[in-house]
Amino acid sequence: MEHFDVLIVGAGHGGAQAALLLRQEKFEGSIALVGDEPWLPYDRPSMSKDYLSGAKPFDRLALRPANAWADRDIDLRPRTRIVAVDPVERRATTEAGEVLSYGRMIWAAGAAPRRLTCAGGDLDGVHVLRGRDDVDGLLAGLDAAQDVVVIGGGYIGLEAAAALIKTGKRVTVVEARERLLARTSGEIVARTFETAHRRMGVNFRFGLSVDELRGGDGRVRAVVLSDGQVLEADRVIVGIGVTPSVQPLLDAGAEGGDGVLVDEFCRTSLDGVLAIGDCARHLNPFAGADPIRLECVQNAHDQAQTAIRHICGRPTPYAAAPWFWSNQYDLRLQSVGLASGHDAVVVRGDADSASYSVVYLRQGQVIALDCINAVKDYVQGRALVVGRAVIPEAALADAGTPLKALYAAVAEAA
């Protein structure tokens, strides 16, 4: 049986970063980075952006050149899926039946996209968007398709809509809530994206769910909505959230549910097993009292840092400010902090223009910013979020005064 001092499960953003950071921190033990995808670790956000639109070929999306892993003595094993974990013996079993023993395990298996459970959900032409295989499946034969229906008005669905409308498809987005981005962003930002999409010709159906998908010859042909409307569809893209990939850990007795529960050092309740990234439910200092999962590259990278510091004997609690971005058309959104629970909103600039920011406050403290084509606000606003700065709303609203000047004034007064 092979033994690894650190076995990393999942060769995505969190897993790859953990392996690289371990070596950067001069960790000298053996490291295996096992992932079930066949590819070298690659940039996942590009899947719904530059890779889907054809702007970047896959070979430009590798997180590191092919030789980087072996050069660092990282045993990268693609096409290797871990299906069971024995936390007492510290062993993991692959789908092929191989058993790997470990000193520490970092579980970085991400999440799998939810699929439609209604009739027709498994027809050909119905796609999810998570990995390269998904995008390749969607792109195959796409030229012949005319009508694309996107189910779900979150970032992934909208990025897909933006990429496909530019290729001349008719695109309709169906969203169960009354507005876009309801789970992640405020109304002002959602309106900006909706306006941009409508301008490009994307259609929307709000407040409706999908009753069934109708097909012919095994392929999807139409989407039937909850009000009886029938939308023609050659392709359906399902972007309705994810299920964290943690079953082997839960089966092994780890605490969790919608992810695996971790403490501030990314330790699960299983001895020697840490978890990071999309699958890790954690108490976030920028969120409320309940543990949350974050689905963004920042969180995967920063939790990788936390996990490897723990392994290297320099434990540091996870305290990074969440940040996230999305690109659609000429709109670049950059967000910092978590806006949930805000009780006031301040707009810097004109929300109908191509560049503005929204500042979210709770009890007078700045808790988050959404910046549309406003890099300066994003960069300078981070300190306000981290410092939970208390700044009068009128001052925040003055787009002519840089945020760093406002923060400096607060810091000086304190």
Ligand SMILES: Cc1cc2nc3c(=O)[nH]c(=O)nc-3n(C[C@H](O)[C@H](O)[C@H](O)COP(=O)(O)OP(=O)(O)OC[C@H]3O[C@@H](n4cnc5c(N)ncnc54)[C@H](O)[C@@H]3O)c2cc1C
């Ligand atoms: C289309 C798309 C666009 C996105 N855009 C953005 C964006 O613009 N900005 C942003 O911040 N974030 C974005 N995200 C989110 C971001 O990509 C994720 O938060 C990030 O990849 C999480 O890293 P991770 O390591 O937790 O999971 P992943 O990167 O998903 O890696 C997990 C890996 O583990 C593998 N795996 C799963 N189960 C097993 C198993 N049992 N054994 C072995 N391997 C396993 C998976 O196949 C996968 O390769 C996007 C995500 C998607 C899908």
